[in-house]
Amino acid sequence: MSGQTLYDKLWNQHLVKQRDDGTALIYIDRHMLHEVTSPQAFEGLRLANRKPWRLDTNLATTDHNVPTTLIERSQGNSGIKDPVSLIQVQTLDDNCVEYGITEFGINDPRQGIVHVVGPEQGATLPGMTVVCGDSHTATHGAFGALAHGIGTSEVEHVLATQCLLTQKMKNMQVRVEGELGLGVTAKDVVLAIIGKIGTAGGTGYAIEFAGSAIESLSMEGRMTVCNMAIEAGARVGMIAVDDTTIDYIGNRPYSPTGEQWEAAVADWRNLVSDPDAVFDNVVTLKAEDIEPQVSWGTSPEMVTGISGQVPDPNAAPDETVQRSHTRALEYMGLQANQKITDIKLDKIFIGSCTNARIEDLREAAKVAKGNKIADSIKLAMVVPGSGLVKRQAEEEGLDKIFIDAGFEWREPGCSMCLAMNADKLGAGEHCASTSNRNFEGRQGYGGRTHLVSPAMAAAAAIAGHFVDVRSLPANDATHAQEA
């Protein structure tokens, strides 16, 4: 018999019941909640007169709707000007009070984007099953956890039963081998993967990211990669446990201590795919081939390297793709064969559950330091992923670097990644964004999103158009320091 993949192991450790019809019940260790996808689930519990199965598994925070200016935030919930958003945030607060669920509310220093908060608190541990009513829950898979994004009916199901009713997925391994070049980051790696396998390439699979380039990433970088598994169609992305994982987890509020820590670490060491494990699909990329990436279209698979150009729809492999590309260029206001470095930007967004952790802010700050954003940039904003990330960045003086360069330094939340609050693009505006989706209208009605790494976004802010971060002096200095 062949060995088990990491996914197989996590699945088996949580399997409550396998049914004859192919569905299975798996036990959920951690349930994260936010204000957008939970109100109808609590309402469902109430209507059916059901109670949550286990309270201590749940951790809630408000992130999608919250305003990000200090002036609004200093007033707590009453600073939320949009009355509909306010009701939604208030509803989560009320539900958490009613049921006794731990919540980091708007003014709690631990508040932030749910996928930043969980790992930061040690509430995401290796070997856990983690779910949240949010497709970017795959982020938590970076810890060798089995993390699924779920819908609201499933949120209600998990609240009521502590289980997810699901089917086992197939195993895919995406290997990135070799050494990443200067200025090439986790974001570029995952965009390159999506560019290669497409937005439906991972549908039906749990993806394990592996290979020497993945192993070399920090936990922040690994979270960036797993975060975007869904952009390749996979509900689940994960990375095996190693020293980097274990070093990150130590001494966090929810992390085990003492003897329990020793036992846990011994257990976590097994959270790797066996050498003889068989994957249903293996895709390999060479790290040396990956350059800083920029998305040019309206799907994350519409992406290319910084030295590339916007494709010609006439060169598309089939008619459906050709039509998609034609429509995308029209929406984005771009021409076939236009150079990526010729794309001019109006706004810059550094933030989101993909790229709003401390390392992301450091990378952007290195590029911004001592520079000024271009006159043509209408708004450049940095939105830290959590109150704790913000505090750490301020302790390191990153806020000052950004403010001196002309960026706005904001309060934590999802912000312009999906523009449910006041942070949005105007019609026709081009934005260099460190977020995860470039869908039509995602960042505002008619807005044009280009997905990039934090360093690429900062560099674009200064130049006013896309530039290759590899050519910047900041990068040489970075490497010299690290070496």
Added chain:
Amino acid sequence: MKKFERFEGVVAPLDRANVDTDLIIPKQFLKSIKRTGFGVNLFDELRYLDEGEPGQDCSQRPLNPDFVLNKPRYQGAEILLTRRNFGCGSSREHAPWALEDFGFKVVVAPSFADIFYNNAFKNGILLITFDEDTIDRLFDEVEAKEGYRMDVDLENQRVITHRGEILEFEVDEFRKHCLLEGLDDIGLTLKDEDAIRRFEESHRQARPWLFRQPA
């Protein structure tokens, strides 16, 4: 959930691949704390010429005459025919809520995104998959014939096209059963309450750190 019964309905063709959930229901409408009322904002950015806001009277908004669902011949459509990877992107269940509220009972496509697939079935929407060639042919037929209808028979896992052609489809047993009976997942799972409790206890013994709370 209502039981899914055999019906015959008008087919509307949405000729676009990778229709994401942001397109199905834009984010500004996710602020509602209800499950209903999303139908008027289904495909909002394609359907109207202005930018939609929550709570608007949509009957006063300018319609995009070129959008398929605004064409008189597709009024009352209950079956949506579309292209590959429908429902990709976010996990928002507001997407199937909007489709259902609008009146769609079935979506037919070459493939669907995973989370959307789950969410749709949990809201009584049947998703049918046919190969690309069949989908191409159905697009041609629907566009050629005004008032094109399909008979959807989940029990026998087949649709009968306007021309009388029978197309069989696959659907997993559990989902089919839940749809036909209008079953609630939670009630079914709670029948295994004892098994869940037993599992939970042994899981806690084996890995107590997974149950740890901050000091």
